Amino acid sequence: MLPPPVRRLRMLTRYRVLLMGDRTRDTGRLETMLEDASIKLSSVASSVTTVSARAMLAALIAGEADPEVLAQLAKGKMRSKIPDLIEALTGHFDADHARLAAAMLGRLDQVEVSLAALDKTIETASRPWAHQIQLLQTIPGVGLKVAQVIIAETGGDMSQFPSAAHLAAWAGVAPAIHESAGHRSPAGARHGNKWLTSMLVEAAVSASRSNNTYLSAQQSRIASRRGAKRAQIAAAHSILVSAYYMLQRNEPYHDLGPEWLQQRHEQTHTRRLVAQLERLGHTVVIDPAA
Numbered sequence: 001m002l003p004p005p006v007r008r009l010r011m012l013t014r015y016r017v018l019l020m021g022d023r024t025r026d027t028g029r030l031e032t033m034l035e036d037a038s039i040k041l042s043s044v045a046s047s048v049t050t051v052s053a054r055a056m057l058a059a060l061i062a063g064e065a066d067p068e069v070l071a072q073l074a075k076g077k078m079r080s081k082i083p084d085l086i087e088a089l090t091g092h093f094d095a096d097h098a099r100l101a102a103a104m105l106g107r108l109d110q111v112e113v114s115l116a117a118l119d120k121t122i123e124t125a126s127r128p129w130a131h132q133i134q135l136l137q138t139i140p141g142v143g144l145k146v147a148q149v150i151i152a153e154t155g156g157d158m159s160q161f162p163s164a165a166h167l168a169a170w171a172g173v174a175p176a177i178h179e180s181a182g183h184r185s186p187a188g189a190r191h192g193n194k195w196l197t198s199m200l201v202e203a204a205v206s207a208s209r210s211n212n213t214y215l216s217a218q219q220s221r222i223a224s225r226r227g228a229k230r231a232q233i234a235a236a237h238s239i240l241v242s243a244y245y246m247l248q249r250n251e252p253y254h255d256l257g258p259e260w261l262q263q264r265h266e267q268t269h270t271r272r273l274v275a276q277l278e279r280l281g282h283t284v285v286i287d288p289a290a
Contacts, residue, residue, distance in 0.1 A: 023111045129151045141205070142239065158244050170193065208220075219231040
């Protein structure tokens with residue numbers, strides 16, 4: 001059984017995931033309602049909850065219907081998109097839409113307040129693992145929230161897992177293998193810890209946008225052959241394996257670099273060719289080119 005501090009941290013981080021899910025769903029409902037009014041704000045703004053978008057929605061709710069006036073409420077970089085905003089804000093937003101939008105924005109505000117308070121509680125609860133959380137954040141794509149979830153779900157104690165492979169299988173990010181009559185074939189992903197897996201995949205997506213890192217190169221290579229989802233699971237697996245050894249050895253992340261996979265592929269290919277020649281009776285001496 002996990003120690004009480006770990007169980008408490010896990011309870012808090014899991015509740016935060018639920019609240020974040022509520023926020024995502026409520027944002028989606030708001031976008032759907034705006035589309036019913038032919039307001040395509042989300043096609044121009046990155047989100048209907050940005051500062052500029054909130055200002056425009058507040059004006060819509062207050063009764064302003066002129067798209068040009070609404071578009072002028074854009075702030076910062078959004079001002080370069082004013083012509084697109086005018087088109088996106090041309091619709092038939094009526095009183096019923098206004099009441100629904102006000103209610104949905106109020107609910108989103110409540111969730112944000114709850115999340116802010118919960119983040120502070122989690123920060124306090126995770127202080128015993130402050131060093132481990134700092135180490136984990138050296139992994140590309142792993143931010144504070146992901147690091148806290150890794151600690152909450154694993155307990156931060158890697159001695160309870162016989163190996164990194166065992167941890168990956170327990171979490172559900174190791175590929176399942178179907179074996180029959182001596183033949184082994186992939187059988188999809190395992191069922192595991194959904195709380196940990198979802199955050200690891202989120203970290204993998206973030207890592208895919210990093211520059212000159214092993215994780216970004218790994219995902220690019222796998223995505224080109226097997227699709228983005230499998231690439232994300234593979235990167236999530238790499239992140240968790242790295243976390244296992246980092247916490248076990250108490251050391252920060254060491255990036256292998258974007259060329260490591262290509263170098264390993266070339267070395268494997270070389271060994272395969274040498275083995276083929278040796279089976280044909282040749283003695284092979286490798287002399288690398290200058």
